[in-house]
Amino acid sequence: MLTQEEINAIDHEVKLLPHKKAAVIEALKIVQKERGWVSDASISEVAEYLDMSPAEVDSVATFYNLIFRKQVGRHVILLCDSISCYVMKYQEIYVALQQKLQIQFGETTTDQRFTLLPNACLGCCDHAPALMIDDDLYTDVTIEQLDELLKKYS
Numbered sequence: 001m002l003t004q005e006e007i008n009a010i011d012h013e014v015k016l017l018p019h020k021k022a023a024v025i026e027a028l029k030i031v032q033k034e035r036g037w038v039s040d041a042s043i044s045e046v047a048e049y050l051d052m053s054p055a056e057v058d059s060v061a062t063f064y065n066l067i068f069r070k071q072v073g074r075h076v077i078l079l080c081d082s083i084s085c086y087v088m089k090y091q092e093i094y095v096a097l098q099q100k101l102q103i104q105f106g107e108t109t110t111d112q113r114f115t116l117l118p119n120a121c122l123g124c125c126d127h128a129p130a131l132m133i134d135d136d137l138y139t140d141v142t143i144e145q146l147d148e149l150l151k152k153y154s
Contacts (some may be wrong), residue, residue, distance in 0.1 A: 002045050005029055010049065020050055024060050029069050031074070037068040065119065072115035073108040075153040078132040081118045084125035093129050096143045099148065 002010070013026040027046045032038050038046075038061055040054075047057040061067045068076070079097065081090055094105075099117060101109050108115040122130045127139030133153055138145070 002031070003034065003048060006034055007049070010046075014050075019024070019134050021052055021056075024050055024052065024057055025067075027062075027063065028057070032068060037071050066119075071108070075114050075134055076132075077116045078116055078119040078122065079105075079116065080120075080122040080124075080130045082121040082125065082128070085128040086129060088128035090129040092143060093131065093141055093146070096113050096146055100146060113149075 009024060009030045010027045013030070017023050022061075024046065027050060028038055030044045031046060035042060043057050043061060044054045047054040049058070051145050058099040061069060066078075077097065079090065079094055081086075081094075098104055101114055101116060103109055103114070103116050105116055105118050118130070122132060122137060124130045124137065124139050129141050130137065131141055132138070132141045133149065136152075138149060141149075
């Protein structure tokens with residue numbers, strides 16, 4: 001069941017929009033923030049609360065790559081793989097992260113600390129390569145910076 005905190009936050013979003021169903025993305029983000037990811041049960045709970053079918057909510061959840069439909073680590077690393085980052089040697093950053101974390105895209109470290117995901121664009125092409133860890137954006141990333149960046153997230 002949705003918690004009272006989740007309901008209050010969703011209700012706040014619903015009040016800002018012309019139709020209750022229009023709050024579906026925000027509702028999914030609220031649930032994910034509280035639970036870490038959006039399970040099938042959470043999809044059904046949001047659907048019921050917003051008077052939608054679970055299929056409608058799931059179609060929104062699976063369309064947006066920042067709604068996590070499976071469990072992720074405590075920290076999510078989004079590595080930009082846009083053309084700008086690609087040209088600026090994002091592949092070297094990816095290989096270094098794979099080696100340091102012993103995971104590939106879509107995987108989570110055995111200690112559940114990090115999940116590594118590709119991201120089509122982080123919106124800072126003039127400072128490529130870029131990555132985000134949780135809500136923190138890092139630009140002009142170098143391999144030499146990775147150990148220090150990862151240390152910040154225990």
